[in-house]
Amino acid sequence: MKYNSTLCEALLESHEIKPTANRILVLRTLAEARQPLSLSELECEMLSVDRSSVFRVLTLFREHHLVHVLEDGSDSVRYELCHSTDGHEHDDDQHVHFYCEQCQQTFCITDVPIPTVSLPDGYVLESVNYMAKGLCPRCALRKEKGR
Amino acid sequence: MKYNSTLCEALLESHEIKPTANRILVLRTLAEARQPLSLSELECEMLSVDRSSVFRVLTLFREHHLVHVLEDGSDSVRYELCHSTDGHEHDDDQHVHFYCEQCQQTFCITDVPIPTVSLPDGYVLESVNYMAKGLCPRCALRKEKGR
């Protein structure tokens, strides 16, 4: 999906975030990435913006349920746009992610929803992080044929 | 389960790890904890052992499939004993974990196995991290009744 500035502004405002230049930029970068990005990756993608600003924008987005974080074990969390259709509070598109232990990339398996489990009494569920790990198709193939 | 030194030594040797004082200590601490522990928690639990030594022991254990790591998003990974019955390579007891966003503890839901998903062609699955998040029973209760 192509995100122009106007679209980004609208999205920000629908989440009650005042659209500033930095915020639009971060949102666009996230939206156009096919994979969840880490703070450092975002930083590299937008050299004009300071690391701490990116961080603060992300924190803001998180509070307003515009992005969610996921831990892939590469000891830097990654950020991904929420694609909830109702726009708020709960994500309805929580899907499985795959972390390649070879190339260290994290892939969205968008068409596989996270299977739910029934927890023991008392637990109040908010969200689920489902991270499958192993080899991505490319690395698996490369490994198979010698290297 | 109660772990005495002899039992620990046997377990270490069955994983082809030479039993040293530190290793036995780390193993016992992990075994007797009802919850996965972080590096820092382990360190506090065993003040006599240096941080880096604990780290190296854990790394060794990981390589020998004696422990596995899990990411709960509290930006420090936690370590948990593998309870595989065959003792090697693949865990057969991978279960769901629950991270309480209030008290920041991670609970093992040992009787709930991780549901499997079918990945697109090409992906080679090694392991899965299933982390449910929300409020643990105690925090949920406390929140419900005012505070």
Place this chain on the structure above:
DNA sequence: CAACCTTTGCAACCCAGTTGCACGAAATCC
């Protein structure tokens, strides 16, 4: 016992994430 390898503690380092502060821009108030 001497030569060797392994394990350990200490200190230093790395790096992601985070915070304090001060400046500049934007919104608000006479």
Place this chain on the structure above:
DNA sequence: GGATTTCGTGCAACTGGGTTGCAAAGGTTG
């Protein structure tokens, strides 16, 4: 419209988990 407050940002410094280099301690082997 200008003064005042609030908000957003960049810079620099800090934090804390994780990691590594090195040298001393301990154990092993001939």
